[in-house]
Amino acid sequence: MSHLQNNRIVYGCPWVVAFFSVIQPAFAGTIVTLPRVDISTTHADGTQDEPSLADAPLSASSPDQGSLRMSRLSSPDAASLLRNLPGVSTYSGGRLADLPVLNGMADDRVATVVDGVRIAPACPNHMNPALSYIDPDSVQTVTATAGLTPVSNGGDSLGGTINVERADPRFARHGKILVTGRARGTYRSNGGAYSAAGSMTVANDILSLRYSASYDESGDYDAGDGLGRVLSTEYLRYTHDVTLGIHKRNHLFVLTFSQQDAPREGFPNQFMDMTNNRSTGVNGKYVGTFNWGTLEARGYWQRVIHAMNMLPDKTGNMPMNDDSRTAGYALKATIPLGLAHTLRLGSSFDHEGLNDWWPPVTGSMMMGPDTFHAINNGHRDRLGHFAEWEAHWTNRLSTLLGLRNDLIMMDTGNVAPYSWTGMMNATDAQAAKAFNARSHGRTDVNFDVTAMARYRVLDSLDVEAGYARKSRAPNLYERYAWGPSNMASTMIGWFGDGNGYVGNLDLKSEVGHTASVTFRWHDPSGQNRWELKVQPYYTYVHNYINVQVLRSLSSSKNKLNGSLLQFVNHDAQMYGINSSGHYTVWNTHAYGKGELTGSLSWVRGQDMVSHSGLYQQMPLHGTLALNETIGPWTGRVELELIKSKTTVDQIRLEPRTPGYALLNLGGSYTWRMMTLSAGIDNIFNQRYYMPLGGILVETEKSTGQHIAVPGMGRSFNVSLAASF
Ligand SMILES: [Cu+2]
The missing domain is CATH 2.40.170.20 (TonB-dependent receptor, beta-barrel domain)
Incomplete structure (x- = not known):
């Protein structure tokens, strides 16, 4: 949505390639994280391609920092991190079990992928959906792709894909x-x-x-x-x-x-x-x-x-x-x-x-x-x-x-x-x-x-x-x-x-x-x-x-x-x-x-x-x-x-x-x-x-x-x- 959109392309895409190099250390040069870099964005002559279609379709969106901060302050449910994204709404049963709705398609019609895994709720009332297993502070990236979804983002779904990942180790x-x-x-x-x-x-x-x-x-x-x-x-x-x-x-x-x-x-x-x-x-x-x-x-x-x-x-x-x-x-x-x-x-x-x-x-x-x-x-x-x-x-x-x-x-x-x-x-x-x-x-x-x-x-x-x-x-x-x-x-x-x-x-x-x-x-x-x-x-x-x-x-x-x-x-x-x-x-x-x-x-x-x-x-x-x-x-x-x-x-x-x-x-x-x-x-x-x-x-x-x-x-x- 905002300036973070660009960051997401580089760091946030789950299906991106990892190149291992040193980035901006947070403290005194001791931390090495593993940035993920899209392989097809920069040519040898330095010109920029469009960001990858599969990794960053325009139908995908991620919350900006201001929205993330407020969601984390307001709710312990990781699904609340999605609340201001276009095309995304949630419906609640329990307060830790919000179920996503993408473009009018709810719950099972959305592929909800947490750390690369799609867990189906084990309950006749879907009280324990995938997003109820991760706390919002552990979440590093959130992406919702509504409507047109690349096939690499998951099948067995109609409305789109929600991708949530915790931070890679440092x-x-x-x-x-x-x-x-x-x-x-x-x-x-x-x-x-x-x-x-x-x-x-x-x-x-x-x-x-x-x-x-x-x-x-x-x-x-x-x-x-x-x-x-x-x-x-x-x-x-x-x-x-x-x-x-x-x-x-x-x-x-x-x-x-x-x-x-x-x-x-x-x-x-x-x-x-x-x-x-x-x-x-x-x-x-x-x-x-x-x-x-x-x-x-x-x-x-x-x-x-x-x-x-x-x-x-x-x-x-x-x-x-x-x-x-x-x-x-x-x-x-x-x-x-x-x-x-x-x-x-x-x-x-x-x-x-x-x-x-x-x-x-x-x-x-x-x-x-x-x-x-x-x-x-x-x-x-x-x-x-x-x-x-x-x-x-x-x-x-x-x-x-x-x-x-x-x-x-x-x-x-x-x-x-x-x-x-x-x-x-x-x-x-x-x-x-x-x-x-x-x-x-x-x-x-x-x-x-x-x-x-x-x-x-x-x-x-x-x-x-x-x-x-x-x-x-x-x-x-x-x-x-x-x-x-x-x-x-x-x-x-x-x-x-x-x-x-x-x-x-x-x-x-x-x-x-x-x-x-x-x-x-x-x-x-x-x-x-x-x-x-x-x-x-x-x-x-x-x-x-x-x-x-x-x-x-x-x-x-x-x-x-x-x-x-x-x-x-x-x-x-x-x-x-x-x-x-x-x-x-x-x-x-x-x-x-x-x-x-x-x-x-x-x-x-x-x-x-x-x-x-x-x-x-x-x-x-x-x-x-x-x-x-x-x-x-x-x-x-x-x-x-x-x-x-x-x-x-x-x-x-x-x-x-x-x-x-x-x-x-x-x-x-x-x-x-x-x-x-x-x-x-x-x-x-x-x-x-x-x-x-x-x-x-x-x-x-x-x-x-x-x-x-x-x-x-x-x-x-x-x-x-x-x-x-
Ligand atoms: Cu139940």
């Missing part, structure tokens, strides 16, 4: 020992939230060892304007990571062991809360340069143990457990073919194994006497291959053509209700028998294509346009959720809408066709004083996985308004415009630098069969911010503007929400090793309802009132950070 110069670290404590008044995060590195020139940890805790937050406490919004989480780095000449090897524990996290828009989540994982990365090009290899393994029940804000008792194991590899070779051409080849495999079972409740007629098996030994394996050819025909024209194949193989074992014979379980028992009578193995063979071109029309105008065919296979629950009773079906769903869901063994993969063009006007002087990006897009999706109504959920025992819904393939279309820009208002010695940044996004989505609006389409919204930096001071005033949500998904009873404006303020002062930051979110304590936030499920269950989840009221935030 090394000392030869003969020196490097000891460096950071620590930070944060307090947020609303909810009484505490966060602490720290990291410590000890390294020589070959070996680097880093330990990072974080702790985040909050009670329920208060909504604005005296609306009161929003129940089930508390959380507690800690993470530990140990990173080992080995660096020798042209080779870098990084191994990260991580453990995350989240003993509680409330979900106001779900029937359940998270009562434990433990993830243990290891992630290895190798980057090497050879005379033929560069090789990047990744491997990972992760185990997640997940437990759900009701935290004290809810009533009832219903234990639900998930156990998931994932493992995989990704290989990527970048091969320069002369000065103008680059070939990228890649192969990856991801295994996801899942058990989802609900233990019996003693004394309950309904939940017993046996264990309910929602997903029994399910697996979803993805084998992906791609080839991508990038050509820089002239200094003004580049093209990119990529082909990708993803083979998705799924299967699951037989399932079981709480009881095969009990009267209260008759519906589920009958459905389980029908489910078990069918074969469950499914294989999807999907092809993706991305073709795009970028042309520098003027020194101040770049145009990038293209077409992408992208596909996504159903997830395990979309295919294999089977329990049609009110209780079983309302446990399934990552939509926060109070409906019940059953899967569909006959689902086909979604295939989206996207055409998009991005115009980028920018400062021709190379000083990046201003930039404006505008990106209209259109997507038609064949077999979009939407829902049909089977029956109403309301009965004599509850006041639910929702329905039992089944996943079905419908066609759908989405179109919209993303725009963003920045403008340097002043840049003088006396007054420092003042910069305006802004973004504005609009999207519309329609189901072509039901003619309803698609679920979770963010209304017109934008951010306008003024950032100032002067010596050790920074300041930011941020205005968030969200129009009323009037186009909704009628089938899911998506609530209409009024428009609102929030004013946020933040600033920081750095003195030697210490930085003190303070801010106020929602200064005027506005009352607002989150347009994609779903409904207050517990309220509806007891009163029948269909109310959107209210957003957070005013919060005073302060943090003290040290780096050494």
Whole structure:
């Protein structure tokens, strides 16, 4: 978006080549980091090419420093780092589990890649998405690529790719020992939230060892304007990571062991809360340069143990457990073919194994006497291959053509209700028998294509346009959720809408066709004083996985308004415009630098069969911010503007929400090793309802009132950070 855009091209792209050299040391010449340099940007004669299309398409954006600082001060969720990017919104269940929405495509339709790994949530409510495993302070780069996405950025997705990476290890110069670290404590008044995060590195020139940890805790937050406490919004989480780095000449090897524990996290828009989540994982990365090009290899393994029940804000008792194991590899070779051409080849495999079972409740007629098996030994394996050819025909024209194949193989074992014979379980028992009578193995063979071109029309105008065919296979629950009773079906769903869901063994993969063009006007002087990006897009999706109504959920025992819904393939279309820009208002010695940044996004989505609006389409919204930096001071005033949500998904009873404006303020002062930051979110304590936030499920269950989840009221935030 701002001047950082250029940095991102050099340091931030995950698929870039590592050249190992010494850059600007932070302290007394002891630190050596490993900058990643794009291989195809600078010619021997010093002229600059366009930045690589695959590594830095104009459809990609990264948050600027001012936005990152404010996000870290406001929220412990790494997903909040994305909040001001064009085309990006998030929808929340728990406050550490925001799910991304790119160009109107939510959650699984977005490839969310953390440290090169795509972890699927191991929960029927998607309470533990990929971004919940990393704390914001550990995140080094964040990139969201909406719409036209190079095939090397991942398949099995429609909306685009979000790429989040932690910092590479740091090394000392030869003969020196490097000891460096950071620590930070944060307090947020609303909810009484505490966060602490720290990291410590000890390294020589070959070996680097880093330990990072974080702790985040909050009670329920208060909504604005005296609306009161929003129940089930508390959380507690800690993470530990140990990173080992080995660096020798042209080779870098990084191994990260991580453990995350989240003993509680409330979900106001779900029937359940998270009562434990433990993830243990290891992630290895190798980057090497050879005379033929560069090789990047990744491997990972992760185990997640997940437990759900009701935290004290809810009533009832219903234990639900998930156990998931994932493992995989990704290989990527970048091969320069002369000065103008680059070939990228890649192969990856991801295994996801899942058990989802609900233990019996003693004394309950309904939940017993046996264990309910929602997903029994399910697996979803993805084998992906791609080839991508990038050509820089002239200094003004580049093209990119990529082909990708993803083979998705799924299967699951037989399932079981709480009881095969009990009267209260008759519906589920009958459905389980029908489910078990069918074969469950499914294989999807999907092809993706991305073709795009970028042309520098003027020194101040770049145009990038293209077409992408992208596909996504159903997830395990979309295919294999089977329990049609009110209780079983309302446990399934990552939509926060109070409906019940059953899967569909006959689902086909979604295939989206996207055409998009991005115009980028920018400062021709190379000083990046201003930039404006505008990106209209259109997507038609064949077999979009939407829902049909089977029956109403309301009965004599509850006041639910929702329905039992089944996943079905419908066609759908989405179109919209993303725009963003920045403008340097002043840049003088006396007054420092003042910069305006802004973004504005609009999207519309329609189901072509039901003619309803698609679920979770963010209304017109934008951010306008003024950032100032002067010596050790920074300041930011941020205005968030969200129009009323009037186009909704009628089938899911998506609530209409009024428009609102929030004013946020933040600033920081750095003195030697210490930085003190303070801010106020929602200064005027506005009352607002989150347009994609779903409904207050517990309220509806007891009163029948269909109310959107209210957003957070005013919060005073302060943090003290040290780096050494
Ligand atoms: Cu869960």
